[in-house]
Amino acid sequence: MDWSKTKTIFIIVFSILNVLLYSLFLNRNADIGNVEVMGQASMEEVLKQENISYKLPPFVDKEASFVSADVVDFNKESLKDLKGQRTKIVSNNLLKSTITDKITLDEANDDDFKTFLSQYVLNGKEYVLWNVVKDEHKAFFFQQFDGRPIYYSPSAMLVITWGEDEHIQSYEQRMLKDFANFNKKDLLSPLDIIGSLASRGLLKQNSEVTDVKMGYSTLVRLTETQVFAPTWDVQVKLENGEKEHHFLSANEGKVIEFQLNGEDEKVADEEQSE
Structure with missing residues (x-):
């Protein structure tokens, strides 16, 4: 018996069972937990006001x-096959790389880092730029599946760092593999999702919803296997020009808040290769 394959199958089945139980819980508590989806007429009235x-x-x-x-x-x-860098593996699933080639931030960011990702990062084409934080000297990337980003999953993120001279110094990478679809469900429309936000007063006055995009967010996290749910990303431009993102479950309209601190950011000190 191939115990490794059997164990993987068991984990996936257990994950699916968790999803089904979670969905049943949400359905039974819809009157308490679900975000109210407004009718089109009332929604348009609120947005106009x-x-x-x-x-x-x-x-x-x-x-x-x-x-x-x-x-x-x-x-x-x-x-x-990774060139122009020194790498080390931390706790099996975190890759730390120090870039030895001379690459400026402008060169790397010329095409949203796509050329850099394809040349220096393992499976780099699977990642998409999410945010550049210049005062922290960091750029954040999400891994994609079927062209849709996996929002803020610690297991599917890449962070690139540069120095005061704006030369790329290093990156840290985590990655997922063996993606599989299951349990297809109907989606709330982008219009329904905007109504959900409006009904909770989460859209600020004089703002503009510039886009609504589909991605995924973590539903079940096990040691070896992750399960992700369809998620709408509502992109909003505020009156002062700043931008906001609101994330909602694409099936139920529940608002999702991501936690970026704490355990997800902790990294073990054990180094396995260099």
Whole structure:
């Protein structure tokens, strides 16, 4: 018997069971936990009163599946083709790299880091730029599945760092593999999602909803396997020009808040290769 394969199958089945039980819990408590989705007429009235404009993408894909994936454990063999850098593996699933080639921030960011990712990062084409924080000298990236980002998953993020001279210094990477779709469900439309935000007073006066995009957020996190739920990202431009993101469950309209501090940011000191 292939115990490793059997164990993986068991973990996936257990994850699916967790999802089904979680969905049953939400359905039974919908009158308490679910965000109210407003009717179109009342929603438009509220948005007009608050002077909130919006641009919506076509609502083409009206269903989406949950997704499972396995956490990647890096090894020396998988890193052998990475050039212009020194790498080390921390606690199996965190890759730390120090860039030895001379690359400026302007050169790397010329095309949203796409060329840099393809040349220096393992499976770099799977990552998409999310945010550049210049005062912290960091750029944050999310891994994608089927062209959709996995929002703020510690297991699917890449962070690039540069120095005061604006030369790329290093990056830290975590990655997922063996993605699989299951349990397809109907989606709330972008218009419904905006109504959910408006009903809770989360859209500020004189703002503009510039886009609504589909991605995934963590639903179940096990040691080796992760399960992700379809998630809408509502992008809003405020009156002062600043931008906000609101994340909601694409199936139920529940607001999702991501925690970026604490355990997710802790890294073990054990180094396995260099």
